[in-house]
Amino acid sequence: MKINEKLMQAVTKFRTGAKKSDDKRDAGLPHNIPEVERFDNLQYGQDSKWNSLDIYLPKKVDPPFPTIINVHGGGWVYGTKETYQYYGMGLAKRGFAFINPNYRLAPEHAEFPDELNDVDTYLHWIDDHADEYR
Template structure:
């Protein structure tokens, strides 16, 4: 891999972490009503195959469960960055599975998806141990994680596509998916930037074209979807296009764009636990999930 791509990734990581740390400064890592369990191993990589689990204490019976796929351009992000977002979901009454996964340039497509599949199987294998409701599971992804959430939903709901990855279904019953500032339509011009090309390399795009072209395999069984973006989201048009795509296929979904000229919002704004518009977005997603909860 060219050194300029490595340098671009290092610069991106440094800038993103500084921004995320500033956003989350002062937030508590322990919150009322939530039990957190840190650094659970779900796979062979001792550094990256780890997840945190946040459990609400005030829920009777099996706990409806959210499995998160974090964003970060396929080359940045950790569960520590998403802990405050996950703790908030646990305070809302959902178990929240908050994993790490390996990052580019150490891995290329579909190895991050392989980690997602590993931790989804971990949830299925350990649900009874932690009181998780296997009949009410929800998937959330933002940015690059949104692309992977879209892709994994397609894997779940299209056997032909699933066979391309060699994955097996679990007994988890996924009810809906939330795609937040999602990076859809990977072959659209401008989607594969220098940083992104560390994961979706030219060789990958040629040899695994069908796997990357997820939208070609979305069928009527795709999960009910909540699509969230913002007026100043730099990939806002991806979400707008995906709204139209699901509308044409008559797949149940909600599309929301937050922010306006007086109160603009940016990419993945809803992770910000200090923001009132982010709270509204999370309230809307929670209402959407609750609509699909099985009794």
């Protein structure tokens, strides 16, 4: 067995277990809550599949908002903005703006530092659009 096959098997096993755990944790949670304004699937980079983000803003707090810029966990091989949306909405409900991205993941995107380049692009997009989203 090649190292790449072993690596992909390990990543697949990790992703499957993590997703099962995340889905169990999030079962029944609402996609929208009245205290939070959502902006979904805003493209911040060239890759329309991976370079998108969501913004969750508090409705009961006056701008400018204290802002949490999320770079999700998952060891650069797991996670999406959908995985972390409930965490972000909970923080927005408590008065924070929460910026929640997708970015390319390894090993499918193994040209390191693709993931970090996406995060850099994401951070610049936030800076460029801060006034627009308060």
